[in-house]
Amino acid sequence: MSQPGPAANDADVPVMPAPRVHERRALGMPGLPFLLLALLVVAGGVVLIAVGGSIVDDHGGAGGGLIAAGIAVIVVALVMLFGLTQVAPGQARVCQLFGRYQGTIRQDGLRWVNPFTSRRKISTRLRNHETAVLKVNDAYGNPIELAAVVVWQVADTAQAVFEVDNYVTFVGIQTDTAVRHIATEYPYDAHDEETLSLRGNAGDITERLSTEIAARVASAGVKIIESRFTHLAYAPEIASAMLQRQQAGAIVAARQTIVDGAVGMVESALSRIAEQDIVELDEERKASMVSNLLVVLCGDRAAQPVLNTGTLYQ
Secondary structure, eight states, X not given: OOOOOTXXXXXXXXXXXXXXXXXXXXXXXXXXXXXXXXXHHHHHHHHHHHHHHHHHHHHGGGGHHHHHHHXXXXXXXXXXXXXXXXXXXXXXXXXXXXXXXXXXXXXXXXXXXXXXXXXXXXXOSOEEEEOOOEEEEOTTSOEEEEEEEEEEEESOHHHHHHTSSOHHHHHHHHHHHXXXXXXXXXXXXXXXXXXOOTTTOHHHHHHHHHHHHHHHHGGGTEEEEEEEEEEEEXXXXXXXXXXXXXXXXXXXXXXXHHHHHHHHHHHHHHHHHHHHTOOOOOHHHXXXXXXXXXXXXXXXXXXXXXXXXXXXXX
């Protein structure tokens, strides 16, 4: 199970009621040997009935007891056969006797348990739950759309059956609730580098999402394997404005990088000219050179060369 990320706050994780039942192994035996034994018992009952019938024919009612015993043996054997249960891989059977939980059959194959128990089939395979596209407001109040997928598995069959009405529906509702809660605590895009955002810190946020979902569904015997956002975008009514904001931010960041690089190149050029004594530059000529280089390096268009036939001062 995923652990809380750096943004996780234990106080925000909901505290669910403690489960009242826990899974245990149901009493039983391998089904194939019992099936063979039951068939032998049925065959013995048939023999008793046949022997009792022959005695009745020869000696009147002396074989009535054998016939009754044979019928009783066959009836008991057939009743006991109702305890045979087939369990497929990735499935389990939750057994109840007169409403009381008796245990769970997890071993696949043919098994025999008390024939008077009811056996409810439950899947223990991995499952996916994908939420619908939810529209919520982020931490800055901007409407956003997001969806998530959760990989989960039933870990405790007794809790899944007895602690909630329908564990599949329960997982779906609690997942939607956790996604909405996480989305309202973080902005879609942060205005500074220290603030976590849904778009910029997806790993930390999904880790927090897994932790919260796991806490919400733990009492239903469900284990969360992984959760991921499958859709994340601004709502259509503000998408255009936010796109312009993102483009403006990208342009500013690009210009900042260009300026930093240009200043470094100018500094390097002046240092090499001075070291190699290519030409002697006074402060005014240095300022003019710096200005020209910055225009060439920072401009978004190709520079047009100008030939100066005079001097800087004419």
